[in-house]
């Protein structure tokens with residue numbers, strides 16, 4: 001067990017220290033994904049670049065996985081850009097984060113507000129010349145220009161020596177979300193992969209609890225293996241509702257409309273074993289369940305077991321999107 005960096009640095013990847021004392025453990029249950037990422041990176045070094053998306057619920061551990069992988073990359077340039085949850089999205093925000101390290105001409109074009117297609121071309125040229133691991137974290141908040149840029153790159157990555165690694169919350173996308181088109185491209189492209197990041201199993205939660213006086217089975221049941229909730233509760237010595245967890249849940253609830261918030265409140269005080277399906281049947285109009293079920297929504301959903309499964313390297317059987325090299 002050791003202390004590790006908690007916050008994703010932006011720009012060139014540099015591990016930084018925690019701003020508060022947190023007990024951190026090694027990365028648990030991510031060997032399959034790390035293996036896939038390493039293969040993708042080796043292919044990129046060999047001249048067959050690609051795009052990998054890490055998908056999973058909020059707090060499941062997407063950024064941590066990306067960070068651990070990035071930490072292990074010492075044979076290329078690692079750049080880390082983020083999308084922010086802004087009311088007015090910052091055009092090409094993640095690219096601006098890494099502009100200084102990309103250097104000219106991309107940096108100059110970004111600063112000058114050059115057309116998107118010119119920036120796309122310049123970035124592509126750079127990714128062909130150098131081996132770059134370009135991480136884009138929190139794609140669910142991407143501005144449209146960033147989504148366009150990634151869609152442009154996706155089909156052209158096989159001709160590069162680089163890897164684009166993007167993370168996104170798959171529980172925050174409605175049908176109209178700007179990311180939907182990109183996800184469709186990923187499903188149809190042989191040069192793109194989606195890796196699902198699953199909640200921790202009971203064994204993982206048990207490993208995180210270690211010798212502490214916390215019942216791992218109960219913690220797993222309460223959190224459904226959500227890494228963020230498990231980490232925070234373990235850090236607080238087993239306190240079931242640490243302030244960090246409360247704030248994270250309230251932040252999610254703040255984004256709900258009135259119907260969904262009412263439903264979330266109803267579900268929150270429903271007895272264990274109740275199922276959201278009952279609420280869906282009793283509610284009216286559009287399905288608010290999709291909007292009101294935060295990650296690790298605990299016993300209120302009645303599931304009690306982790307939702308997603310790890311499908312490292314899973315691809316859709318839909319027809320291929322031709323690569324442009």
Ligand SMILES: Nc1ncnc2c1ncn2[C@@H]1O[C@H](COP(=O)(O)OP(=O)(O)OP(=O)(O)O)[C@@H](O)[C@H]1O
Pocket residue numbers: 024025026027028029030056057058059060061062063064065138169227228231
């Ligand atoms: N596999 C893991 N083993 C141990 N700890 C983990 C693991 N995955 C994540 N964690 C811890 O769980 C917490 C949440 O992880 P992380 O920030 O990566 O989640 P996320 O999926 O990026 O969340 P968000 O969608 O909110 O950005 C962090 O404290 C992280 O260190």
Ligand SMILES: [Mg+2]
Pocket residue numbers: 062063064137138
């Ligand atoms: Mg994250």
